[in-house]
Amino acid sequence: MARNRKKKPQSPPSRPAAPSGVQPGLDTARAFDWRNRTDLVDLGIVIGVALALRMVFFYLNRKYNPMFTFPVMDSLYHHEWARDIAAGGTRGTDAFFRGPLYPYFLALIYKLTDTSIAAAVFIQHLIGALTAGLIYLTARELFSRSVSLVAGLTTALYWVLVYMEGDLQLETTFIFLNTASMLFLLMAMKRHRLWMFAAGGLLLGLATIDRPSIMVFFPVVPLAIYLAARRRPAATRGWVARTLVVAAACAIPIMPVMIRNYVVARAIVPIGASGGVNFYIGNNPASDGSTAIVPGTRADWWGGYNDAIAIAERAEGHKLTLAEVSHYYFKRGWEYIQKHPGDDLALMAKKFRMFWGASERANEKYIYFFWNLARMSRIPLPGFWLVAPLGILGGVLLWRRRSELAMFYLFIALYSIGVIVFFVNARFRLPIMPVMTLFSGYATVYLVHAFRKKRFALVKSLAILAAAALLVNSDFAYRKQMKTYSQAVSNYMLGNAYMQMGMKSAALDHYEHAEEICRAFPEQTRAFSRDVDYNVGTLLWEQGLCSRAIDALERVQGNDDYATRALDCLGDCYLKRRDVSNATRVYEQLSRIAPTDPRGLTGLARCAAMTGDLAKAEDMLKSIIDPGGAVYPPAYIALAEIQRDSGKIDDAIQSYANIAQISGYERDGYLGLVEMYRRKGDIDNAIAALNKAAAYSLPNDPTIQGLFASLRAPR
Secondary structure (H helix, E strand, O other), X not given: OOOOOOOOOOOOOOOOOOOOOOOHHHHOOOOOOOOOHHHHHHHHHHHHHHHXXXXXXXXXXXXXXXXXXXXXXXXXXXXHHHHHHHOOOOOOOOOOOOOOHHHHHHHHHHHHHOOOHHHHHHHHHHHHHHHHHHHHHHHHOOOOHHHHHHHHHHHHHOHHHHHHHOOOOOHHHHHHHHHHHHHHHHHHHHHOOHHHHHHHHHHHHHHHOOOHHHHHHHHHHHHHHHHHHHOOHHHHOOHHHHHHHHHHHHHHHHHHHHHHHHHHHOXXXXXXOOHHHHHHHOOOOOOOOOOOOOOOOOOOHHHHHHHHHHHHHHHHOOOOXXXXXXXXXXXXXXXXXXXXXXXXXXXXXXXXXXXXXXXXXXXXOOHHHHHHHOOHHHOOOOOHHHHHHHHHHHXXXXXXXXXXXXXXXXXXXXXHHHHHHOOOOHHHHHHHHHHHHHHHHHHHHHHHHHHHHOHHHHHHHHHHHHHHHHHHHHHOHHHHHHHHHHHHHHHHHHHHHHHHOOOHHHHHHHHHHHHHHHHHOOOOOOOOHHHHHHHHHHXXXXXXXXXXXXXXXXXXXXXXXXXXXXXXXXXXXXXXXXXXXXXXXXXXXXXXXXXXXXXXXXXXXXXXHHOOOHHHHHHHHHHHOOOOOOOOHHHHHHHXXXXXXXXXXXXXXXXXXXXXXXXXXXXXXXXHHHHHHHHHOOHHHHHHHHHHHHHOOXXXXXXXXXXXXXXXXXX
């Protein structure tokens, strides 16, 4: 009878030793145990710190930032899309322009909270706090408890993550899903559980329909699985099957979006059709590597979107679907690269420096300005300037474990290349930072142990850290360079927010602050200075401050609606100053730009009246007043005033009666009738007209009360 032999237990794979002189415990991982009180306390500390910081920012941001409930650019696009979904609508009849997950997530919040932006931001802060917890759990799979705590707390305190959660941007959900996906894939590679591979793949698919740029990571996922499996020979044979499980699970969220796009647009668009436009933005002769504007388009979101489509359609000579627009811009971007390889290579190098530079580049709201506006700059918090150099050091120190950590190295490398190929800003760079905190957490604890144990290891590490810090912080001058521009454009944005709130005085204060900067630095602020001048001028005109308004309105150039509106206000200002010569010049310019615009001829008629040619002025106004056509109230008002000044009381009565029938002008019309009836001596009709005017006035209006007293006085 054969003896039963016990199978020798397989020893765990050896892990490359820590550098000599440093405590090896940093590399000793023990998976998080939900039954262990210490583990739960550590996780609670990380999430609690993250949540406390976010609640402080939430409170201060709501209190001091008037734009909290007035989203702009991409945030406004997401807000409008989500409102449309929540109201039961759909987003057009074409392929999705962007990944749909975040707008649908936002729509669900809006549906439950009556379109509350505050509720959406609050929930995003909760998700951000959970992301810090996920990084702590990920670190526990790889490193010691101390490294895990540092990595989790760094993520919790990383200020740009907190800031971005305060806007309606998809980065919060994308980073959470991507981090969760990596955690499950890491656990799956260590434990060889198919359900964990499936969970990781599903989360990766959800992250993809949030931000499709993550697809750049897809090709190397099998490599990461293979390298991790290679550490255990018995597990290597199943890496293909595990990769297929990840791919199948990843496809579950993606396929419905792709099918929907094909059914609606008859085009194969995996997620969204914005890739070509973004590629051309970052690869064209006018690209600066950061500004998210197609050359020749307007700077606002919908203006830029519609202009970009119009440019492509003019070039192709027919209407295009969004997929065709994307293809057109991909083609133009590649043409630029092929014809100007040297220029594009220099541009790529510039974008590389931008990506790995400490400054946080914004393409919407200027991050530092609005972080300061919320009083948050008083709290010292880690940023890219610190975490990136430490992360680079950690990456160097952990290179000996590259097979085990291949997924993280590959993600940072591939995702950063994916951003640099397009264009660089703080939001697009942000997804690598939670992963970088794993490496920076290791480097931080390593430096502490090196300081305690071995001087040479410390010196060598500090040399690497210094080189990394020099690389990352070499663009520190960018913040100073952009301060002028960001101050101007941010005050302009605040003015717009106050205008939407109906607070015109506060809006004017911010517009005038922006205007001062624009005048002092015309080259840096050329892109939006005209809009600032327009807003300052029209608001001053509304307040009757014509001398100051003229200075701003004279600077508004162009031939669009802004220009014609500015010219009308400018001409009115000159007339109020009885400067007929300049008023005539301005209204003639308006008539040349827009010959059919009644404002030009109305202004010229007023100029004629001011020179004493009342008959000519009346004829000019009658030529543009069509009782059966569109109504231009100022023309009626000018005609009534001219008839009044000509002594044509009955004609003026008829004109003022017409004005009183125009919505929004009832009070002006009835007050004009009061004056005309009073001139005729018809006090009864004057009082009747005044009663009607009172119905369109505020209670106890002093003008109305004064007229009543005058009309009822004994004669």
